[in-house]
Amino acid sequence: MALPTQIFIDGEAGTTGLQIRARLEKRGDLEFIRLSDEKRKDAAARKEALNSADIVILCLPDDAAKEAAALIENPSVRVIDASSAHRTSPGWVYGLPEMSKTQRREIAGAKRVTNPGCYPTGAISLIRPLVSANILPADWPVTINAISGYSGGGKQMIAEFEDKAAPNYTEVPYRIYAMGLEHKHVEEIRVNGGLNHRPLFAPAVGRYAQGMIVEVPLQLWALPGGATVKRVHETIADSYAGERFVSVASLDEAAALKTLDPEGLNGTNELKLFVFGNEERKQARLVALLDNLGKGASAQAVQCLNIMLGLDEGLGVNLQG
Numbered sequence: 001m002a003l004p005t006q007i008f009i010d011g012e013a014g015t016t017g018l019q020i021r022a023r024l025e026k027r028g029d030l031e032f033i034r035l036s037d038e039k040r041k042d043a044a045a046r047k048e049a050l051n052s053a054d055i056v057i058l059c060l061p062d063d064a065a066k067e068a069a070a071l072i073e074n075p076s077v078r079v080i081d082a083s084s085a086h087r088t089s090p091g092w093v094y095g096l097p098e099m100s101k102t103q104r105r106e107i108a109g110a111k112r113v114t115n116p117g118c119y120p121t122g123a124i125s126l127i128r129p130l131v132s133a134n135i136l137p138a139d140w141p142v143t144i145n146a147i148s149g150y151s152g153g154g155k156q157m158i159a160e161f162e163d164k165a166a167p168n169y170t171e172v173p174y175r176i177y178a179m180g181l182e183h184k185h186v187e188e189i190r191v192n193g194g195l196n197h198r199p200l201f202a203p204a205v206g207r208y209a210q211g212m213i214v215e216v217p218l219q220l221w222a223l224p225g226g227a228t229v230k231r232v233h234e235t236i237a238d239s240y241a242g243e244r245f246v247s248v249a250s251l252d253e254a255a256a257l258k259t260l261d262p263e264g265l266n267g268t269n270e271l272k273l274f275v276f277g278n279e280e281r282k283q284a285r286l287v288a289l290l291d292n293l294g295k296g297a298s299a300q301a302v303q304c305l306n307i308m309l310g311l312d313e314g315l316g317v318n319l320q321g
């Protein structure tokens with residue numbers, strides 16, 4: 001019988017780390033290297049753990065994730081980084097398996113996998129198939145609107161919204177942010193979406209813990225080639241046919257919806273895409289629904305881990321061959 005895979009989650013006490021741990025806890029094929037509370041930020045203890053694991057999962061702020069990656073000297077250690085430190089770095093494979101027909105295989109063989117950002121998971125999944133099909137020119141000035149639950153900001157933002165004793169405690173119901181147009185996800189979306197120009201990204205956070213909606217509005221009449229709602233939907237749906245964790249609502253299902261709840265997929269690794277459109281007006285709203293801590297972080301990291309371990313995702317894809 002094969003020995004259990006040794007896993008070290010650096011940052012296990014944080015929002016993403018805790019959820020990864022909870023998802024993996026009962027697995028008999030894995031064993032965990034853990035540091036005591038006093039040692040979890042001790043560089044020497046972390047270095048030893050980082051170099052003893054088969055697979056390390058980094059659930060740290062960006063600077064600490066860069067530091068952790070640099071501490072790894074053992075060439076057999078494989079890494080999944082949940083932070084945004086390496087999202088567009090050379091030598092790191094982007095951990096969104098459904099992004100292209102070859103991505104799953106690249107993840108399976110990778111030593112360094114960068115887990116996608118929560119907003120980029122939704123945005124790239126909507127944009128990339130349309131750019132690949134030449135419906136959306138790579139030069140198009142894309143806009144992305146989004147709302148996330150406050151757990152997207154990690155322990156600090158959770159305290160801001162939940163802990164009345166926190167210095168910055170707030171009861172605000174909704175707020176926009178990143179008005180300086182320098183959000184850390186923009187370049188990641190541009191590169192993996194296949195765009196030539198930085199999309200205009202308008203995120204917001206709401207007074208609820210978890211779940212997000214990412215939206216790309218499109219004036220179809222302005223697109224060269226004059227795409228229809230039907231063609232946009234078909235193109236996106238075809239891209240994810242047969243995928244276990246990404247689904248595309250039919251146009252009828254989308255048309256029947258009066259509202260959409262950002263918490264609808266909480267606790268899952270699912271991503272659901274919608275094309276809301278009006279053929280006569282030649283306008284569409286492309287929408288992605290996901291859990292920022294599920295497909296947007298922890299559950300996605302577990303999916304990458306499974307692919308790296310060569311485990312069957314139920315898709316009939318042979319990654320070992």
Ligand SMILES: NC(=O)C1=CN([C@@H]2O[C@H](COP(=O)(O)OP(=O)(O)OC[C@H]3O[C@@H](n4cnc5c(N)ncnc54)[C@H](OP(=O)(O)O)[C@@H]3O)[C@@H](O)[C@H]2O)C=CC1
Pocket residue numbers: 010011012013014015016017040041042058059060061062064082083084116117118151152153154155156292293296297
């Ligand atoms: N929350 C989300 O929706 C998503 C988060 N991510 C990314 O995942 C990463 C973790 O985020 P999140 O879990 O939300 O953040 P948290 O702030 O909840 O957790 C970060 C953890 O890292 C620990 N930590 C900080 N510095 C060090 C260090 N030098 N050595 C060891 N441990 C350290 C913190 O310790 P302490 O407990 O003492 O503060 C904390 O436990 C971030 O890069 C984030 O951008 C990615 C996708 C979505």
Ligand SMILES: CC(=O)N[C@@H](CCC(=O)OP(=O)(O)O)C(=O)O
Pocket residue numbers: 082083084116117118119148149150151152153154157184185203204205296
């Ligand atoms: C609501 C909120 O603040 N969300 C965070 C993004 C979530 C996150 O941690 O992003 P990564 O996936 O890149 O690590 C933000 O906008 O900075």
